Amino acid sequence: MPSDIALKGEDGSTWFGMPVRVLAPLDADSAAAELASLAETAAEEDCPRLARLLSGHSPLAAFLGAVFDLSSYLRDCARRDPRNLEALFDEKLDARLATLNAAIGAAAFAEDASEASVMKGLRRLKRESHFLIGLGDLAGEADAATTVARLSALAEACVGAAVDFLLRDAHRQGKLKLPDPEKPAVGSGWVVLAMGKLGAGELNYSSDIDLIVLLDPHAPAVLDPLEATDLFVRLTRRLVRILQDRSEDGYVFRTDLRLRPDPGSTPLAIPIEAALNYYESRGQNWERAAMIKARAIAGDRKAGGAFLRELQPYVWRKYLDYAAIADVHSIKRQIHAHKGHGEVAVLGHNVKLGRGGIREIEFFVQTQQLIAGGRFSELRGRETVTMLRQLAKHGWITAEVGEGLVEQYWFLRDVENTIQMIADEQAHTLPEDVDDLRRIALLLGYADDEAFAAAFREALKTVERHYAALFETAPELSRGVGNLVFTGDVDDPGTLQTLTELGFERASDICRVIRGWHFGRYRATRSAEARERLTELTPALLEAFGSTRRADEALLRFDQFLSGLPAGIQLFSLLQSNPRLLELLATIMGAAPRLAAVITRRPHVFDGLLDPALLSELPNRAYLAQRLESFLEAARVYEEVLDRLRIFAAEQKFLIGIRLLTGSIDAVRAGKAFSDLADLTIGAALEAVEEEFALTHGRVPGGRAAILGMGKLGSRELTAGSDVDLILLYDHAPDAEESDGRKPLAPSHYYARLTQRLIAAVSAPTAEGVLYELDLRLRPSGNKGPVATHIDAFRKYQRKDAWTWEHMALTRARPMAGDETLCEEARAEVEAILSLTRTYKTLAHDAVKMRDLIEEEKPPRDTWDLKLIPGGIIDLEFIAQIAALSGRCASEPPPTGTGDILSHLAPDLADEQTRTELAEAHRLYMMLTQVIRLCLTGPLDPDDVPPGLADILLRGADLPDLGVLEAHIAETARRVRGHFDRLLRRKG
Template identity: 30%
Template sequence: MQTTAGRLARLGFADGARAERLLGELGPEAAGDLDLLDALVGTADPDLALTSLTRLVERDPGGPGHPSGPGGPGDPGGPAAPGLLGALRADPGLRARLLGVLGVSAALGDHLVRHPEHVALLAGERAVRRPASRDLRAGLLRAVGADPGDPRPRAAGHGTETLSALRAAYRGRLLHLAARDVTGAASLAEVTSELSDLAGAALEAGLAVARAEHPGSEAVRLAVIGMGKCGARELNYISDVDVVFVAEPAEEGGDETEAVRHATRLAQGMMRACSATTPEGALWEVDAALRPEGKAGPLVRTLASHLAYYRRWAKTWEFQALLKARPVAGDTELGERYVEAANEMVWQAATREKFVEDVQAMRRRVEDHVRRDTGEAAERQLKLGPGGLRDIEFAVQLLQLVHGRLDPLLRRRATLPALAALSRGGYVGRDDARALAEAYAFLRRVEHLLQLHRLRRTHVVPADPADLRRLGRALGMAGDPVEAFTARWRRHAMEARRLHEKLFYRPLLLAVARLPESETRLSATAAQARLEALGYTDPAGALRHISALTSGVSRRAAIQRTLLPVMLGWFADAPDPDAGLLGFRRVSDELGTTPWYLRLLRDETAVAERLARLLGTSRYATGLLLNAPEAVVMLGSDAELAPRPPEALLSEARVTAGRQTTAENAVAAVRGLRRRELFRTAVADLTGHLDVERVGQALSALNDATLQAALDAAIDKVEMERRAPLGTRFAVIAMGRLGGAEPSYGSDADVMFVHSPLEGVAERDATAGAHAVANELRRLLALPAPDPPLLIDPDLRPEGRQGPLVRTLASYAAYYRRWSSPWESQALLRARLSAGDASLGTAFLELADPLRYPADGIPDTAVREIRRLKARMEAERLPRGADPALHTKLGPGGLSDVEWVAQLLQLRHAGRLPSLRTTRTLEALRAAVAEDLLPSDDEAALAEAWRFASRVRNAIVLVRGRAADSIPVDVRERALISQALGYPPDGTEDFVEDYRRVTRRARRVMERAFYED
């Protein structure tokens, strides 16, 4: 039988026996209080919470451990006072807040033992209400005996008791905030801003103490400027508070030297008031090292002296520090003047010579210092280590300084608001900004929990499993909290470091900061490290490409030296930076001597950026561009990416082919046109200008125009070789995806050929001519060429591969009348005219209509046959070894499932419902909903799966340059495809899971709609 100690250990206490003893010391009611036990178990550290609670109850006048409590020497024998435990039973909010703090912070537990009256701060409505900053200031001023209403308050004294009172009051407010923090009642932004306001209030109280200590302070105006996290209102629980002091004589025309002397004494007194050790400890160090000349400079300067220094002597890092400047105490009006004047210089700092390089060099010095001083512990540094808070802050601040001179919306002090502004302005990608913000918020929360434990300034993640367990539990992590915390911390740190490198060292910053004043050149020695940081997997190869593009003294090389620093950053934003750079070199080799190409990239930023993204995403588009490099001009305008009308395509294709003297040359010219239009469609697809339905329509129109122009050439050649007219009308009937206007980039052209002899021409001669045309058409389109072929697949014809390639209209009619099977009726649902004689095509479709749209619907025997064929296809046609769930065509919930549902509905109901007579899958589903044949929710699930699977098939071709029906197994290829679909670099698993989820839902609908009567 399990003991009480064992049960407590199982519930989460590290030392079950000790927990049993401490609960017993609290008294029988506490030991049996399940709500109290649940609250303890729910804390970050149940053992710590119980220990502190026991100590606190001992100080409780109504508690069992106190001399006046039950059983104590002062017990009068009457009913016990409610005491702390009674209050915890009566107030669940107080219980959650008090135990939440005690389970996180041993230091605040010690504070409550010294000041048990502060428990009241956690009770009632005020416990969850955020205090106004003026109330924080008033409370701390009253603690030192100063009048909050006095514009220049003076403390009642400056001795140890006064300073101890300040610390006790400060920690009471800290307790109130921590309780809201650990119970989730305050957001990270609220916590950091309140900590900053509380620090400002303590500085104001410290200044009041200094005024009491130094007579004559009336002769000076002193402003305390918060810097760093305090200035940005993003302070943590225990941190040095960075300040700068500005002074002026109280009276206009007063003695500045005397004013600075008085102000220096006040500043020193204020710093001591905050940092001196008392029985209540110290608050924190006040650090004035960010002042002009640092620790070597005077502690206090006048406003004019500050500005003179910044204009003449300030270093780049000092302007970076001034980003955060904010008046926090003392003379507000003087402080505002200081900040306003400093801001005018801050936002011009990026124009300074070597600004970006200076900031980067300073960051490297900080990293070297951390590694030198902390050694292996640098990897556990939340603040200064790789992927730490400073990485994110430096990247954000540099981007602000570079772009904020022209964009006032970026001028924010705090990191997260600044990051959000950078994202809104397009300076940081939305996904990158979200990842950085998540990492920053997580690291800040961990930092707070570390500091709350002992109220000590620390940024090092502990190695002790007990400490890691407390952190994981405090963050609400399930399972093994040590493992979960470590994994999430490492993941956020790695992502923050990657994005820091990507943003902070991005060559684009150099171009933005220094152009047009000077040309941005790329240093080969710095390039390899930068390329590795940006995500190039073969930096040595990348350097070779860069060298080939930029070496020499030609104008071409000079323009490339200007372009490449910018474009390398854009390649880094693409899924495959190495492929992007390689593609750029190859395109530049093709077009580099063309005068307009590099000039276009240099002068049209949108073209260069879109080209970089395209080359780094799609091998398919890159291959098209290499064989049609002049198409790069399309990238300059969204209007250029709109699909051309089918009539315009057909007209151009015929004119282009008509200029040639041979059929082969005619088709080659038409394929050149097709190559250009495929590029247009691919770019519009990748940039989000076309949805997947419109992509299919654009590809179908292009294929129709290609087939028509090639058919014209084939007929001309056959007639020339026969030296006689063809003698028959000829039409190409689109089937399958081509017929449905739903092909992907890698789809074959499913067609059937039909002809009809002209009057007076023998059917035998006409059929021979039609066969010659069909074979010549297939040959011409299959000739080797440097672009994706349009392969003709005639296997959907009657009798399949065993049947004649071409039939007359009468032969089709006879066959369908006698031999037609359900699958052929189903195939004819996609039939439409693609090329050739329009009247013949119309006649063929009129012939097909009774088969595909039977007046009374298909019989039950045909329905059963179609269902049997569907099941057989799933069993037999899926490639061996393929994961069915990831096969976009034949897998569960894939294209086949959706299309067969639509087609069965058409076969059963289109005879009486003309709205269902369409060759397009989604149009058929929408019509079925309108006719009450399919619930709208089912249509939405099927359509979502069809679009997703179609987009995946297209993305596979775009990324890999060749068609495939399955999501690839290769991790890298899968990642490239997911990014081409718009997922972030770490979103591959989300992509696959989304696909599985969408197709599972569609499969459930298909099984119900297709197999159930």
């Protein structure tokens, strides 16, 4: 006889205490199959009530079916342990979560507790809580505020349990003498501060947790103050291992300690006194903002609270901070506000860091807090929404702005959590595929992706509008500009002072440059109307360039740009009516010398910025192909086709770069776009060359030509400045002896000459520049071999004579232009060659030998030489290539992209944590490489980074300053080199 609870609640009505939200699955048949499968598993696992529920037709069953169809992570959690759902028949969700948090807290106090048992227990309990929190959110039982609070409480409980266990373990080993082992944290001297979203109690569904770990060497539990730092550093390492190492039970929370003072040169745990000295003497603006959310969550909370109280004068300045608004403005630059430029793309948009995203709301609040929190203690809270309402209550913002931002904040947090619930990934970007976007929309309860997209765009517009207004009304930024007199030939003292206040260092030189504009020395300023428009625009120009932090360089680059313009009135009118375009131009001039040089040499590329849809359209292959076809339509002769290809490629490279610079696309998408552009333009050049060549030499009977893209083109990771690696393959009828033109050539000679003509067509400089620099050294036999290779010779060489390194290079081979049938044949041949049986040990040995030789002959310049540093891009590429060659890529056929292969390393080669760390390292390196190659013509000098470029790099890495980024690169490289040694050196 079932219990009363079962009788009352077998339809699941007791789970959430309310009707569940109605969700539609992507595939109704799949949802039904998931329910049937889980019902079967529930019966096998002795969960009879759950089995009956899933076999029925209640609203809850329909809801679960939709969830398990839409979220692979939640489905897998249910399959792994259906008892987690069965338990909800006996406890409502909120009570069950309280029970689990209590169990987490008790894990440290079990008599037989060991590091292994605590790791296992925390992972199991966290997984169940995580699963149930996700269900509550999707069911509508919890709103976004409740969900982030539950996630934060879960993380706090887990960190606290791990800390308590480690303190008790140190006590058992005689390394500490705790005043009360039943309250291990009290008097321990080990302080764990939560930062960021955990500090604010606003954690994401699959977020990292940001921690700062401090120690008090004079705490009652410490036996030897001189040994305290070493002891607590070891405990902190163990803490990180307990929380984030992946095992068969998963992980607890990924943990980030990089917000501590000077992370590149300080230990993981820092003495409290040293931390205070750092903040008071060297603390930076972003650290003030970060400390707003700091909260002691584990360990010696009393000591942590005392530390934060002592830090208050540093965070909260006594007087209104208008005098130091430059501090706030520098943080604004580090967040890199782009106040809109046309429509915002929904597909691929970053909900956290993109325009109108969560970060803009958080920064809006923190900026106001830094300005006024010193005088008004009610503005010192950690929670974003609470502070928005306090700002409105006390008149710092209007009630309309406050409630508008509150509404959109929770909406965007819902979207962010939903993205992460699908696969438990720390993702913040909406999918680029419409079907995947529909999955998000359905999980959020929308009828389709269009309804969601409309709501999402409206939210971004609202946030962006209020965020832009914040800086338009800040006193220091909108103050009336002082003297700006550029008449005569003598500097006006008031103007020099104004320029200095705006941020220019060589005020007199700037005066001279601007006088040149007004004297009509350039074609663009010769007409009186153009000079009048420029005079009206000059104050805005100077403010825009003054905010770039290298104002003189930025304005001088603009001067070079101006000197090459055939006319100026249209540009000046456009910039005057579109301040956002002016900001973008200032960003280019201040942050990206390479792009500035492109604009200066070819001002016509600037025309592409006038397209209002620029930042909302993804530059994918179809988009580029359509525009290229239109651009080539009017070309009638060979030379005109080649010039038009150069013009088109230059403009599209520039526009892809602008999208990357403004955050509209990420580095991976940029790499694909640059590669698609190369495919299309080189393919068009090949077609033009074949037609032109045939006019003289005819065609070879049965002749076919195809191009294999190699290197970064083959892996679709091309950058703005990459050379292009190619192999040209050809085939012809077996009995073909020569071509049929008026000047016939033997087939081998024909295709060699055709290839040389292609090289000239693509690489020879014309009035429109170079299309691409081509590199054919990866062809069989390298520079010693013919420039064009018969498909049979290619097949024979690769199977009999190629070295391991040549097969490694072949893992990135991709047919990208030419005859479709030969492309398919080449693709099949490459796949066949890559699938040949090889000995992993031999491959690894050869790869390590080659890597050691590269390291010896081409040592890295510095930490920023990302390709050559130990643990850099080459290490990642070698791991991926050996995995592909040895059949240890779980995707068939293996993809050509390094990041794709690393994400799919076979389980017998790399565990999930290794795959994740390698893929994340690759994403970091690609982001940095794409941006640096886009903005600079040479290597990055860490001692002379354009500030605007630094801001863009920091935005991409979501880190606060270059010192932290350098430390992150070094730590990432160390981790990658460790994986390289383990996967190749030790196994080889």
